[in-house]
Amino acid sequence: MSVLDLAAIRQDFPILHQQINGHPLVYLDNAATSQKPNQVIDAVANYYRQDNANVHRGVHRLSQRATDAYEGARDKIRDFVNAQSDKEIIFVRGATEAVNLVAQSFVRPQLQAGDEILISHMEHHANIVPWQMLCEQTGAKLNVIPMTKVGELDLSTLDELLTSKTKIMAIGHVSNALGTINPIKDMIARAHAKNIPVLVDGAQAVPHMIVDVQDLDCDFYVFSGHKMFAPTGIGALYGKQTLLEAMSPWQGGGDMILSVSFAHTEYNELPYKFEAGTPNISGAIGLGAAIDYMNNLGIANLAAHEHALLIAATEKVTALPGVRIIGTAAQKASVLSFMIEGVHPHDVGTIFDQQGLAIRTGHHCAQPVMQFFGIPATARASFAFYNTFDEIDALVGGIKKVQELFA
Ligand code: C6P
Numbered sequence: 001m002s003v004l005d006l007a008a009i010r011q012d013f014p015i016l017h018q019q020i021n022g023h024p025l026v027y028l029d030n031a032a033t034s035q036k037p038n039q040v041i042d043a044v045a046n047y048y049r050q051d052n053a054n055v056h057r058g059v060h061r062l063s064q065r066a067t068d069a070y071e072g073a074r075d076k077i078r079d080f081v082n083a084q085s086d087k088e089i090i091f092v093r094g095a096t097e098a099v100n101l102v103a104q105s106f107v108r109p110q111l112q113a114g115d116e117i118l119i120s121h122m123e124h125h126a127n128i129v130p131w132q133m134l135c136e137q138t139g140a141k142l143n144v145i146p147m148t149k150v151g152e153l154d155l156s157t158l159d160e161l162l163t164s165k166t167k168i169m170a171i172g173h174v175s176n177a178l179g180t181i182n183p184i185k186d187m188i189a190r191a192h193a194k195n196i197p198v199l200v201d202g203a204q205a206v207p208h209m210i211v212d213v214q215d216l217d218c219d220f221y222v223f224s225g226h227k228m229f230a231p232t233g234i235g236a237l238y239g240k241q242t243l244l245e246a247m248s249p250w251q252g253g254g255d256m257i258l259s260v261s262f263a264h265t266e267y268n269e270l271p272y273k274f275e276a277g278t279p280n281i282s283g284a285i286g287l288g289a290a291i292d293y294m295n296n297l298g299i300a301n302l303a304a305h306e307h308a309l310l311i312a313a314t315e316k317v318t319a320l321p322g323v324r325i326i327g328t329a330a331q332k333a334s335v336l337s338f339m340i341e342g343v344h345p346h347d348v349g350t351i352f353d354q355q356g357l358a359i360r361t362g363h364h365c366a367q368p369v370m371q372f373f374g375i376p377a378t379a380r381a382s383f384a385f386y387n388t389f390d391e392i393d394a395l396v397g398g399i400k401k402v403q404e405l406f407a
Helices: 008-010 038-051 061-081 097-109 131-138 157-159 184-192 241-246 281-297 299-318 344-354 367-373 391-406
Strands: 090-092 118-120 141-145 168-173 197-199 220-224 237-238 258-259 265-267 323-326 335-340 360-362 376-382
Touching: 038 061, 038 197, 038 281, 061 090, 061 237, 061 258, 090 097, 097 118, 097 131, 097 197, 097 220, 097 237, 118 131, 118 376, 141 157, 157 184, 168 184, 184 197, 237 241, 281 299, 299 335, 299 391, 335 344, 335 391, 344 360, 344 376, 344 391
Parallel strands: 118 141, 118 168, 168 197, 197 220
Antiparallel strands: 090 237, 220 237, 258 265, 323 335, 335 376, 360 376
């Protein structure tokens, strides 16, 4: 039994009602991207049908309506993560762009050769490569918090890794490859005890749990809309206002200025200082609609249902001979990565597709995680609140089918 009315919820997602290779679609690739409810699709379509205009630029009615809707979405994000002010919410393309923004605008100006950046072994490439690039540009050093065999962070050396040279700690809230929920509140407190700022990559957290940036006391929190039932190409950077105020803009152009002459440009106030050029207006409006949708269902209800799905899937898959789950941390969210003995994960993905099952196979843009476990790839099923217990059975059936074909 679920706390959610799944039949009604699934009616909101038109894409779920189709056949793939003669089977009903079972969409278990939500960590890659989530599906969109009619409420989000309609918000985007209605914007283009009725209100389409550029924002912050026109006195005409359409421009005012577009601006109100765009800024209204910012207010929704502010409340969704419990930021203090909408000045702390910057629209970006997604988590990747937000990490790059913080790397270049906040960290780079303070970085000298020999300084350090601390990440963890289970980061997505989006929270590795921008820091590596920064190290190459400045001569700084990238340090890595190690991981245990179950896929938890080994925090026994954290205090030694947080040194007087550490300029930022950048940590994933939830691992996309393993599902591990990291104890970030405690980690943030330990970094702050040494005055080290913290960026949290929340791309895999915000679709699944209540996030309160003030309670966490993180300095930056980044996420993508498309993983939380909103369109692609939109996401948000939360940053503490004092830090954002002190930072220089990352990109220059229209809308991020108050005045421009050839002698001098005066930058706009927050949050516009970091939003150069015409933004993704429809995407922001879609993200606002997705937040409304999640709030209506209740984030705690979504989390409870997804947790029940994860427990059921973990029990059933663990009971299958010849299947190994990668990532067995005590605290996990919505991700089940696994290997079937003697079968390459890509073959698993292909056979699954023939049965209408959509999962992701590969390194999940987390190659250091694969290197740690000594494997090239995993098969990854990832759940959203619209998934059902019958779909967990379909997943188990899919694994059995693969095993029959490879027996
Ligand atoms: N993970 C996955 O299949 P973007 O691409 O900017 O929307 O999100 C990047 C990103 C950052 N951090 C984490 C923890 C992520 O999981 C992702 C995206 C997808 O796991 C696509 S690679």
